[in-house]
Amino acid sequence: MARRKSKKKQQQESANAIGGLIIFGGIGFSYFAKSIAVGVVAVVLGIIIFWMINHWINQARINKLRRSGIAEIDKMTGDQFEHYLGQLFHLQGYNATVTQAQGDYGADLVLNKDGKRIVVQAKRYSKNVNLKAVQEVYGAIAHYKASAGWVVTNSRYTQSAINLARSNNVRLVDREELVEMILRVKESRKL
Numbered sequence: 001m002a003r004r005k006s007k008k009k010q011q012q013e014s015a016n017a018i019g020g021l022i023i024f025g026g027i028g029f030s031y032f033a034k035s036i037a038v039g040v041v042a043v044v045l046g047i048i049i050f051w052m053i054n055h056w057i058n059q060a061r062i063n064k065l066r067r068s069g070i071a072e073i074d075k076m077t078g079d080q081f082e083h084y085l086g087q088l089f090h091l092q093g094y095n096a097t098v099t100q101a102q103g104d105y106g107a108d109l110v111l112n113k114d115g116k117r118i119v120v121q122a123k124r125y126s127k128n129v130n131l132k133a134v135q136e137v138y139g140a141i142a143h144y145k146a147s148a149g150w151v152v153t154n155s156r157y158t159q160s161a162i163n164l165a166r167s168n169n170v171r172l173v174d175r176e177e178l179v180e181m182i183l184r185v186k187e188s189r190k191l
Helices: 007-033 036-068 070-075 078-090 131-143 159-168 175-189
Strands: 095-098 109-113 116-123 148-153 171-173
Touching (some): 078 095, 078 109, 116 131, 148 159, 159 171, 171 175
Parallel strands (some): 116 148
Antiparallel strands (some): 095 109
């Protein structure tokens, strides 16, 4: 299963490509115009346009994070994050149950919807989540007789966690996807 590029990475690559085209276009233009001054002006304009595009992308990203409330999530305890996710999934139509804190057999939440049961391992971390979380939720699938396992974090994942999740069909929801989920729920609640 190929890993798709994040929207952030796609936007950054597009901005870099546009900037590169403008700069090389300016250099090419100066060659054909046989004027270094024209080329320098074109390159400087290209750099300014490139900076403006990157600034716009970064501002849009910052505004999106502010609307999502991810900063508040970053300050939560693990228990608070689990209960927050329970409410978030409930608002998406899941019957969400937060498991007991001790002896949860690798699942912090159990979701039920449309006859399917999903176990969720919640990780409110300031660092990248490693493969232990994937192992835990994978073990919980059999115990809770679930059809799928997810790991949800406010952070990101190590490469070993990504590799293990891929080979065991465990869904990883990282910071970016969590923000998207929160914003979709907030938008649907405005209707």
